[in-house]
Amino acid sequence: MAGAGGPLSRSGLRGREAELEELRALIDSVARSGSGALALIRGEPGIGKTTLLTEAVSRAAAAGFSVGCGKADELHHLVPLSSLATCVLHGDRPLLSGAALVDLARRHDQRIWLVERLAEVIEERAGGMPVLIALDDVQWADPLSRFALQQLPGRLRTSPVLWLLTERRGVDGPAEEIAAAVRDELPVRTLALGPLSGAAIGRLADDTLGAAADERVRDLLRGAGGNPFLAVEMLAGLRTADASDDPVPPGLVLGVRGRLSSLRPDTLRFLQRGAVLGRGFGFHDAAALCGRPAVALIPALEEAVRAGLLDDDGDQLVFRHDLLRQAVYVDIPPSARKALHREAAARLVTAGHQPIDVVSHLLRGARPGDREAVELLRRAADDVLPVTPGLAADLVTRALELVPTARPLWFEVGEQAIGCLNRAGRNREALATGDRLLACRPPVEMLGRLQAALGGTLWNLDLADELRRRTEAALTVGGAAPEVAARLAALRALAMSRAQDLVPARAAGEDALRAAVATGDREAHVQALFALGEIALNAGENAAAWERFTALSAVDPAFAPEEIVACQHMDDFAAGERLLARAADGAGGIREAMLLWAQGQQHLGLGRLDDADADFLTMERLEDEVQAHVQQVNGRVIRSRIALLRGDREAARDHLTEARRRLAAKPNPGNTAAVRFLEAVHAEADGDVRLAVDRIRRVQDEGPFLRWRLLRTWVGSAIRMALRGADRELAEDLAAQAEAHAERNPTVPTATGVAARARGLVRDDLALLDHAVDLLRASPRPLVRAAARADLGRALLAAGRRAEAVTALTEAHAEFAAAGAHAAAAQVQRALRDAGAGSRRAGGRRPVQGWEALTASEKKVARLVAQGHSNRTAAELLVVSPHTVNTHLTSAFRKLSVNSRVQLANLVRALPDD
Structure with a gap:
């Protein structure tokens, strides 16, 4: 690999040879394997994190990587995406143009949407060359960048993308959260930098002073404690010190502060104002904060640059190391710091900066009663609410603290705080805030x-x-x-x-x-x-619900998922398919997780169990990412039911356990009823009919409104449980419920067919069961059709009408098998064997590894990706969410034991033609 084995490019890497070699190996691995990785460099300030990162970036660039390198800033850590933007906008070939990033920021209204767009850009670049994205000082990354960094490495794990982050040890930062989020999906390396050895410090001294680095100097350098930055600063002071009996300038052992003692007062004042503005700052902003014309401070700027404290990159001034900025900053008296931050906010706003750009200064400098600060915090909260609702809630809550209690403005800000807290999912905090406001008699x-x-x-x-x-x-x-x-x-x-x-x-x-x-x-x-x-x-009035949700979706497209599910209740899956495609085109305005819920219900209704399971899994992941747990209990209930239909009892039990755990966190009537119904299904599968009947009865007795929502297509299963438990009253109640639902929905074939099947089961009436099958021929739901045919086949068999029974059971078996409901198909197969028909061999089960282990959708995704499609373009062709494509791809990689798109493409090309 080019550039991998040369000499150290700078003396600051003395003593870091092992860490550098580990990074070199990781760079080589990503380039060779075509799969992603993440490296985290941790250590105290000045220990050499930035130097090591810079060297790794240089080596990756020499190896042919497209490199994006940035740095998070302490005083800009609230500006959404500011940290990651420094990575994607800089370099010889930026991943994004400034205009493109602004366009993303203008168009997005959800974090998930924005992250997906960034993933597409990076994935496209990684299709032609490996990519390195490096972010220094990640402990100061803004909330949106932190969110993106938790999602992007895993999302891009199948592409050659290396993520390199540095973080200060001892500072609460996001690095471990980022690493934890991706550790199960791609290699993660943590390099903990400790103090340099005495020998390495000695080599630094030789590099700087040459022959002047005598034993007395080496003894002095022990005071640096193995910190290379402090050692270099001491050596710089030694190299410029006047000859004397004591070669050590006063205060040099204290490190950075000794560099400031010889500066002119104007220069020190200029540096202090710059330190308030941040590690990087504008010359004119610092001059304005000094209250002096910029031209008058040119000598101060020149002295600061000569002293090695500032760098001037032509656009802004930058403290050469944050330890330098902090050394200047902490010497400002606290009361003066507070006033300077407030003044800095005012100056920046006057200069045209956005409210969010000055929030860090307001949080440090605003005092109670500062109305201007309150308004700026409120405006900043409105600006960031779509992408970082938690930050918006924090900002407006802080604004509320600055307003005197019970004043008119206090109530206005409180109303905004409730809205932001709701968006952030902090409902109990919102309620407590509201009640506190109401207690003051507005x-x-x-x-x-x-x-x-x-x-x-x-x-x-x-x-x-x-x-x-x-x-x-x-x-x-x-x-x-x-x-x-x-x-x-x-x-x-x-x-x-x-x-x-x-x-x-x-x-x-x-x-x-x-x-x-x-x-x-x-x-x-x-x-x-x-x-x-x-x-x-x-x-239970599905047509009316569809009408209302269609009107609602027209007013607010975010409610498209509700319209889609309403279509499905009307058996109009073709309309649902069209709406799903339309919603995918405008996904920026859709709640992504709820759209996946609607997509999963579409696949479930059409008997595509594999796809439905992938959709609900993806939905749960997205809800976890944005901390908005809306459908997680119901998603687990359905996935458990799917696992039982497939015959995977272990997975079904795991889903039930997780549904119960999540129910404890959100115990509303709908979730409770869903879990109780699932417990009934499991109890029946375990042979505990008494428990099954108890759970079904409790669903019926509690929450009458749920009668029309929970058991629409599964009422037949519930009736069979009641009959097996000799609870005829419950069976009659369930059948009456199904009939009432059919009366409310006479144009819905599934509703009328399910009602006929329910009454046929209760009465053990062959004619009704046969009528149910006829009615359900118009239903688009294959699992419902198959269940009705299976009931009819068993009844015909019991009546001695073997030939008709075999026909019904054979049709039921075919539909169950086509849907992937292997356990249900096996039950029907046993009935066929009892009738003297059918093979004794169980068939249709997929292996767990290899190409044949893939579902039909996973194979489609694998072939598209092997052809060079991105997740987005594959999703467009398959009319699904890119997140669902990612779920299919993850599963395919696991089953095929591959780690990158390149390996997948090679495997697919080696397959025989179909």
């Missing part, structure tokens, strides 16, 4: 605003009764602005969607919708349509 109009802001909080916490109580109380008090009253009315209707009698809820929703349209308030309009959609679902 004006009547603000009372309504605060209760409306808390509506989403209470809904997310599943406090429907409390939501109804509060909204009704606020509406009774009156005094709210018309648009706020419309929001409160819509929230009240939403709370009523959980009631047993939904007639009043529907009337309340219609009234709320009219009020929302009359006021023109978008938030009220969205909330009213969502409430009406929920009411229709809970009433």
Whole structure:
């Protein structure tokens, strides 16, 4: 490998030969294997992290890598993507142009979307050459860069991308979180830099002083404690010191501070103002903070550069090492630092900087009652809310602390804080903030605003009764602005969607919708349509739900997943497919995890178990990444059911355990019912019919609204459990429920067919079971069709009508097998053997390793990637999410025992033609 074995390029690497060799080997491995890796260099300030990183970057560039190298900054650690931007914008061939990055920032409204776009850019570059992305001082990385760094290495693990990060030891930073996030997916190396040996320090002295590095100097250098930066600073002082009996300038052993003692007052003042601005700062900004014309400070700048304290790159001034900046900074009295930070914020805003650019200064310098600081923090929170809601919540919460309690502005800022906390998923904190504001008796109009802001909080916490109580109380008090009253009315209707009698809820929703349209308030309009959609679902009225969610999606495209699932309830999977494709085209405005939920439901309904499982797995990962756990319990319930259909009992039990664990964290009625139903399915599989019946009965008795949502297509399984447990009353109740659902949805073949099947099972009526099969021929759901045919086949067999039974059972077996429901197919196969038909060999099971272990979708993805497609282009061809493609690709790599796209391409090319 070019550049790998030459001499050390700088004396600062003395004593780091072993670490450098380890990095060289990692660079070589990434280039050779075509797969990713991550290296983390840790150590105290001045220990040589940056020098080692710089040398690694040089060697990677010499080896043909495309290199992006950047540095996080302590005073810019809140600006979204500022840290990672330094990596992708710099270098001979930047990964992104400045205009492209601005375009990304302008268009995105979700972190996941932005990370996916960055991944595409890096993946495209890595398709032609290996890539190194290096970030120095990652402990100061901004929240969005930290989020991206937790996702991107794993997302790009199949491409030749090396991530190189440095972090200070002893500083709470994100490096370990980043490493932990990717450790199971790609190689991670941690290089902990300790003090240099005495011999290495001695070689540094020889490099700097030559013959002057006598034993007295070496004794002195022991005071550096093996820290190469301090040693170099001492040596620089020795080299420039005047000859005397004591060659050591006063204070030199103290390290950096000794360099400042000989500076003129103007220079020191200039450096202090620069240190307040950050490690890198503008000359004019520092001059303004000094209160002097820039031209008057040119001598100070020149002296600072001559003293080796600052570098001037033509665009900005940079402290040569952050230890230098800190040494200057800590000598400023604390009260003066606070005032300078506040003044710096004002100067930067006047110069045209954005509010988020000055937030670090405001957090250090703002005092209670500083209204301008409050407004800047609020504006910054609004700017970063779409991509870093947690940061937005922190900023506006800080703004709230700066406002005197119970003042009008305090309530306004508090309302904004509730909204930001909700977006960040910090619902209990939002509720506590709201209640603290309400306890101070806000004006009547603000009372309504605060209760409306808390509506989403209470809904997310599943406090429907409390939501109804509060909204009704606020509406009774009156005094709210018309648009706020419309929001409160819509929230009240939403709370009523959980009631047993939904007639009043529907009337309340219609009234709320009219009020929302009359006021023109978008938030009220969205909330009213969502409430009406929920009411229709809970009433089992699928057509009405589809109508409401279609209207809602037109107002706010983020609700496209709800519209797609509503289509599926109407058996219109073709419309669902079109909507999925349209949503993928505009994914920037869609909740990615919920879109995957809709995609998984589409695949599940169409009997594509492998694809559905991949979708729900991907959805869970995305929800974990953004810490928004909405569908994780239901996702695990479905995945457990899929595993049982496939015959993987171990995986099914694991999913049940995880569903229970997540239910404990979010114990709402829907999640509870779903887990209890799953427990019933497992109990039946384990032969515990009594437990199965108990769980089904509890689902029926608790939460009446769930009757229309949970058992739509699985009611037949529940009835069989009730009949096996001799609980005819429960079986009759379930059948009546299915029939009522069919009456509400007479144009939905699945609904009418399931109802006929349910009544046929209860009555043991062959004619009804046969009618159910006929009705379900129009259903697009193969698993439902197969289950009905299996029931009919068994009933025919019991009636002695063997030939008809074999036909029905054979059709059921074929549909189960085609869907990948191997366990269900095996049960039908046993019934066929009892009828004297069918093979005694179990078939259809995939191996666990090798090409034939791949699912059909995994094979498609593997072939597309082998042809050179990126995740995005493969997703477009397959009409799925790029995240789902990544899930399929990860599984394919594991089954094929390959680590890179290059290895995958070689394997695919070696396969025989189909």
